[in-house]
Amino acid sequence: MAHRHVRCAGHAALQVYGPPRRLEIHLARQRRPRTPLPSPREPRGVARLLPGGARRAGRAPGGGRARRRGARFHRARARGRRAEGTAVRAVPARAHPPVCAGRHRFRPRGRAPVSPPLASAPAAGAPAQLGLGPRIAYGASAFGENLAINSINQLAFAVFNLTLLVSPVLVGVALALPRLLDLFLDPLVGGWSDRLRSRWGRRKPFILVGAVLAAAVATAMWYFPADRTPAFYFWWLALGSAAMAVAYSILIVPYGALGLELVSDYHERTRLMGTKSVLHKASGIVNQWLLKWVQLAGGGNLVAGGRLCAPVIGGTIALLGLVTVWKTPERAAAAHGPAAPRVSLLQSWRITLGRFDFVRLCLAQILIFASLLVIDNTGFYLNVFYVNGGSMGTGAWMKGWYGTAMQAGGMLAVPFIVRLSRRIGKKQTLLLCITLLGVGGIAKWFCYVPGAGWxxxxxxxxxxxxxxxxxxxxxxxxADICDLDAAESGARREGMYNAVLAWAIKVALSGSIFLSGWVLAATGWVTGLKENQSAETFFAMRVVFAGGTLVFAGLAAWLIAGYRVTPAVVAAAQARAAKRI
Structure with missing residues (x-):
């Protein structure tokens, strides 16, 4: 088994390639320079550092006793390696000189790694890699939180506008106004979770409470009294959306922060988010069929169907939140270490928004979501009343199928995105995906025509x-930007950064819903006419539906093109942060 011994400050150190955490292996306390321990099998070309600095290959002198001692050592090392999954490799004699100042540091496992040797150092206690089980457990709440927020958004227009006759503009207002709470609530929850220290960790208590509250709101939302005015139903929807906004903030902000600090490796973070996104997209498939399932459950009555499906939706949200809390590890140093210093809300916003690369990410995220959601309801109305001639059943069926195509396509794209980001970088991969978004916008013009079918x-x-x-x-x-912030400030602020990121998502969702009603009204849509709209109205709807995607995607690509954080920048930040430990 290939190895390399190095003498330094009276210690013998072994360079180990294994799980990237800092290891200290003191093989022997040497009072005087001695010949390194021999290996029972020495491959050709493995160099040794002998007293005086000379290098030689092959067996070192030392007699049978030294060889037996070396054999015992190698057997013990092999047993330990099998127990912990540590791989030991030969190292070129001149590569990576050891650092010895009372301890020895070692390179993590990998092939000419892009990740720096000290990638795990800034996040003390965070593993560089995470097994499939913990990744799935972490992603379970992505399924739940997406189901919680979209169980309302997907059904609101069909139930409150088309069934309960609330104006589409008022439906958009009722869904969007409660998001003003997030302007203050998300940073408060993020800062609180950064400072919390408890026996259950600092993120998990919030995730559990948020999942239970979101499940309760998603269930109670559809048990409104019958035979009331449209104004009453408007306020019911607005108050229910406000309650969901509170529950969603308590859930999503600490949940996202847990993912940012869960692993330390530059590319392993993308792998973790890929697993989370697969489950998020699986929930998206369920969301696309909610309208059809509610219609079938109620025998065509959307109100009755919603009341039958709501308890199932709520129970699923609560159960998946419990899985994340139970099975996802939380970094011990973060959960039980010293709390981050308390800062004011204004100062927290100033810190996060002072990172211009982070601001670019937030704005690009808003635009990418807007490229779909601002015009999503316009597309639904085109699907039902233009493509399918006013048939709600056929339109709901096709909505389920084209929504499934989007979610399933996203699930299939995740492994390719993860692999491509390792080869060409995260920024270039994101730009390529945004380009495909624009191509899809062009295809909308040619595909949303009467009788288009599949x-x-x-x-x-x-x-x-x-x-x-x-x-x-x-x-x-x-997560890379959080490393830059930690290198400069010495504090881990994943909670605050994820609070702003989650707030950006909510701005995109609520702003898109709010604007979608106005956009639909601006095209000349009249609810009473349904499929009998004028040709000019349908033409304007198609222009908005296809052109809106192109405009938003182009602006997002322009923002991402200016992103400047590279693996080398992150590596340098992690090395600086490691010195603070």
Missing amino acids: WLLLPSALMAPGLVAVLVLIPSMT
């Missing part, structure tokens, strides 16, 4: 990589 699936499939790249790459890039 052609409605093509734009969704083309846009899928661009939307899933937001969920995979932007959180991974945010």
Whole structure:
């Protein structure tokens, strides 16, 4: 088994390639320079450092006793390696000189690694890699939180506008106004979770409480009294959305922060977010079929169907939150170490918004979501009343299928995005995915025509990589920015950064919903006419539906093109942060 001994300050150190954490292996306390321990099998070309600095290959003199001592050592080392999964490799004699100042530091495992040797140092206690089980457990709440927020957004227009006759503008206002709470609530939750120290950790208590509250709101939302005025239903929707905004903040901000600090390796972060995104997209498939399932459950009555499906939705959200709390490890140093210094809300915003690369990510995320959501309801109305001639059943069926194509396409794109980001970088991969988003916008013009049928699936499939790249790459890039901040300030502020990132997502969601009603009204849509709209109205709707995607995607690409954080910058920041430990 190949190895290399190095003498330094009276110690014998062994360079070990294994799980990237700092190891200290003191093989022997040497009072005087002696010949290194021999190896029972020495491959050709393995160099040794002998007393006086000379190098030689092969067996070192020392007699049978030294050889037996070396054999015992290598057997013990092999047993330990099998127990901990540590791989030991031969190292060129002149590569990576050891650092010895009372301890020895070692390179992590990898092939000509892009990640720096001290990648795990800034996040003390955070592993560089995470097994499949913990990754799935962490991603379980991504399924739940997406189901919680979209169980309302996906059904609100169909139930409150088309069934309960609330104006589409008022529906958009009711869904968007509660998001003003997030302007203050998200940073408060993020800062509180950064400072919390408890026996259960600093993120998990929030995740559990948020999941239970979101489940309760998602269930109670559809049990409104019958035979009331549209104004009453408007306020019911507005108050229910406000309650969901509070529960969602308590859940999503600490949950996202847990993912930012869960692993320390530059590329492993993308892998973790990829697993999370697969489960998020699986929830998206369920969301696309909610309208159809509610319609079937209620026998065509959306109100009755919503009341039958709501308890199932709420129970799923609570159960998945419990899985994340139970099975996801939380970094011990973060959960039980010293609390971050308390800062004011204004100062917290100033710190995070002072990172211009982070601001670029937030704005690009808003634009990418807007490229879909601002015009999503316009596309739904085109699907039902223009493509399918006013048939709600056929339109709901096709909505489920083209939504499934988008979510399934996103799931299939995740492994390619993760691999491509390792080869060409996160920034270039994100730009490529945004380009596909624009191509999907062009396809909308040609596919949303009367009698299009299954052609409605093509734009969704083309846009899928661009939307899933937001969920995979932007959180991974945010974790890199957290390392830069930690190198300069000495404090880990994942909670605050994720609070701003989550707030940007909510701004995109609520702003898109708010604008979607106005956009639909601006095209000349009249609810009472339904499929009998004028040709000019349908033409304006198609222009907005296709052109809006192109404009938003182009602006997002321009922002990402100016992003400047590279692996070398992150490596230098992690090395500086390691000196603070």
